Amino acid sequence: GAVVSQHPSRVICKSGTSVKIECRSLDFQATTMFWYRQFPKKSLMLMATSNEGSKATYEQGVEKDKFLINHASLTLSTLTVTSAHPEDSSFYICSAQGPGQNTEAFFGQGTRLTVV
Amino acid sequence: DQQVKQNSPSLSVQEGRISILNCDYTNSMFDYFLWYKKYPAEGPTFLISISSIKDKNEDGRFTVFLNKSAKHLSLHIVPSQPGDSAVYFCAASVQGGSEKLVFGKGTKLTVNP
Numbered sequence: 001g002a003v004v005s006q007h008p009s010r011v012i013c014k015s016g017t018s019v020k021i022e023c024r025s026l027d028f029q030a031t032t033m034f035w036y037r038q039f040p041k042k043s044l045m046l047m048a049t050s051n052e053g054s055k056a057t058y059e060q061g062v063e064k065d066k067f068l069i070n071h072a073s074l075t076l077s078t079l080t081v082t083s084a085h086p087e088d089s090s091f092y093i094c095s096a097q098g099p100g101q102n103t104e105a106f107f108g109q110g111t112r113l114t115v116v
Numbered sequence: 117d118q119q120v121k122q123n124s125p126s127l128s129v130q131e132g133r134i135s136i137l138n139c140d141y142t143n144s145m146f147d148y149f150l151w152y153k154k155y156p157a158e159g160p161t162f163l164i165s166i167s168s169i170k171d172k173n174e175d176g177r178f179t180v181f182l183n184k185s186a187k188h189l190s191l192h193i194v195p196s197q198p199g200d201s202a203v204y205f206c207a208a209s210v211q212g213g214s215e216k217l218v219f220g221k222g223t224k225l226t227v228n229p
Contacts, residue, residue, distance in 0.1 A: 034160075038217060044152070044162065093217065095160065105154055105203070107219045 006108025023094030029074040030096035038091035122220035139206030
């Protein structure tokens, strides 16, 4: 099956700094990528949907200026957490999907962000 | 090494019948399990979860069963409706869901009218 690689798997950063998380589709063209945040004992929260070459669509309550999403190519999307705060500590997971209506979505391995 | 496996890539059932989606896992440390549903062109959405202290959790037409000794869980949908046609992902986590989720590859369910 298709592979989605998410990097880094773990990152620790200081408050006020920015962190970039990459999501790559290794063997297919990901026209759509979804970014999720996972809270303990809770389901995934969809943060934004990005289509290659266009601006991401953010879910209500997600700060666009804080969570910058770039989907510049068909194989790479990035999520940058700007001016990170300890409350941003969480798991962030990407999901990538190819073109067409009935294509599967594949998940990245997730990134554990810890802000100290 | 795939820790969460959904061995059936697809399943087709008749409307009104029961749909049973299966999921197996290998990591005995997993203690929290979730099912997600995904429609085409949309991201996955949460459906139902179960903690390892239970063997069954029910929410309307959806019931998840957990067999810890067999490292197996299943999602039952009764009765199945055409609107249930989607891809269903099984996911697992350790430490009661506080660690990252590990996903299966999904099963595509088609409910025929």
